[in-house]
Amino acid sequence: MDIKNAKFEISSPDVSKCPMTDVPEYAFIGRSNVGKSSLINMLCKSKKMAKTSQTPGKTLLINHFRMDDGRWYLVDLPGYGFAARGKEQREQLRKLIEGYILQRRELACLFVLIDIRHEPQKIDVEFLNWVGQHEVPFAIIFTKADKLGPVAAQRNVDAYCDRLRDTWEELPPIFISSSEKAQGRQEILDYIYAINEDIEKTE
Numbered sequence: 145m146d147i148k149n150a151k152f153e154i155s156s157p158d159v160s161k162c163p164m165t166d167v168p169e170y171a172f173i174g175r176s177n178v179g180k181s182s183l184i185n186m187l188c189k190s191k192k193m194a195k196t197s198q199t200p201g202k203t204l205l206i207n208h209f210r211m212d213d214g215r216w217y218l219v220d221l222p223g224y225g226f227a228a229r230g231k232e233q234r235e236q237l238r239k240l241i242e243g244y245i246l247q248r249r250e251l252a253c254l255f256v257l258i259d260i261r262h263e264p265q266k267i268d269v270e271f272l273n274w275v276g277q278h279e280v281p282f283a284i285i286f287t288k289a290d291k292l293g294p295v296a297a298q299r300n301v302d303a304y305c306d307r308l309r310d311t312w313e314e315l316p317p318i319f320i321s322s323s324e325k326a327q328g329r330q331e332i333l334d335y336i337y338a339i340n341e342d343i344e345k346t347e
Contacts, residue, residue: 145333145334145337146330146333147187147188147189147211147212147333148212148213149211149212149213150188150190150193150209150210150211150212150218151209151210152193152207152208152209152210153208153209153210153217154207154208155205155206155207155208156205156206156207156208157205157206157240158206158239158240158243159206159240159243159244159247159248161206162206162208162244162248163208163217165214165217165250166250167214167215167216167217167250168216168217168250168251168252168339168340168343169208169216169217169218169219169248169250169251169252170216170217170218170219170252170253170254170255170336170339171219171220171221171244171245171248171251171253171254171255172184172218172219172220172221172255172257172285173221173222173223173224173241173245173254173255173256173257174223174224174256174257174258174259174287175223175224175225175257175258175259175265175267175268176223176225177223177259178223178257178258178259178287179257179259179287179288179323180194180220180223180257180287181194181220182194182287182323183257183285183287183321183323184209184218184220185323186321186323186326186329187218187329187332187333188209188218193209194207194209194220204222204237205222205240206219206220206221206222206240206244207219207220207221215340216252216336216340217250219244219251221241221244221245222237222240222241224237224238224241224267224271225267245275245278245280246278246280251280251281252281252339252340252343253281253282253283253335253336253339254275254280254281254282254283255282255283255284255285255332256268256271256272256275256282256283256284256285257284257285257286257287258284258285258286258287258304259286259287259288260286260287260288260289260291260292260297260300260301260320261288261291261292261300262300263300263303264303264304264307268304269307269308272284272308273311276311276312282316283316283317283318283319283335284304284316284317284318284319285318285319285320285321285328285332286300286301286304286318286319286320286321287321287322287323288322288323289320289321289322289325289327289328290322290324290325290327297320301318301320305318317335319331319332319335
C-alpha cells in the first residue's frame with residue numbers, strides 16, 4: 145500500500161497539546177543529523193513535508209502529520225543527544241520526548257533512526273534499551289545506506305544486532321533505508337499499514 149495524501153497538522157510543545165485523536169500514530173526519532181526529516185519527506189514523496197536543515201537539532205516540537213485523510217498520523221519527534229544545548233534546554237527536550245513516548249496512548253510504533261555509517265554508539269544503545277525497558281513497541285531504521293557499500297552497511301547493521309543481543313532475547317524489526325534512493329520506503333510503509341490493519345480488526 146501507499147500513502148494517498150499527507151498534510152502537516154500541528155506542532156506541539158508537549159504531549160498535552162497533541163491532537164485529540166483515536167487513530168494510530170507512528171513516531172520517528174533519532175540522534176541529531178541522522179536524516180530524520182529527509183526520511184519523512186521520502187516516505188511522503190515530498191521535498192518539504194518535514195523541514196530539513198544542516199544544523200543538528202532543529203526539531204524542538206512534536207510535529208503531527210495527518211496521513212490518508214486522518215486514518216493515521218506520522219509524528220516527527222525532536223532528536224535525542226543534545227550535546228550542543230544548555231542543561232536547561234536538554235532537560236526540557238528530554239521531558240518532551242519521554243512525555244510523548246510514555247504517555248501517548250495512540251503511539252502504535254516508535255521508529256528509532258540510526259546512521260548506518262557508524263559502529264554502535266553508546267547513546268543509541270542506551271536509548272534503545274530505555275525504550276525496551278518501558279515496553280514501547282518500536283522498530284529500527286538504519287539511514288543513509290547509500291553512503292556505504294552493501295557489505296560495509298550490512299557489517300555495521302550486524303554489529304548493532306550483536307550489541308543488542310547482549311541484553312535482548314529478541315530483536316525488533318529492522319529496516320535499511322536511503323532517502324536519496326528511496327530504499328526501504330515500501331518495506332516501512334508495508335509495516336505501518338499491516339499494523340493499521342491489525343488495529344482495525346481488533347476495534
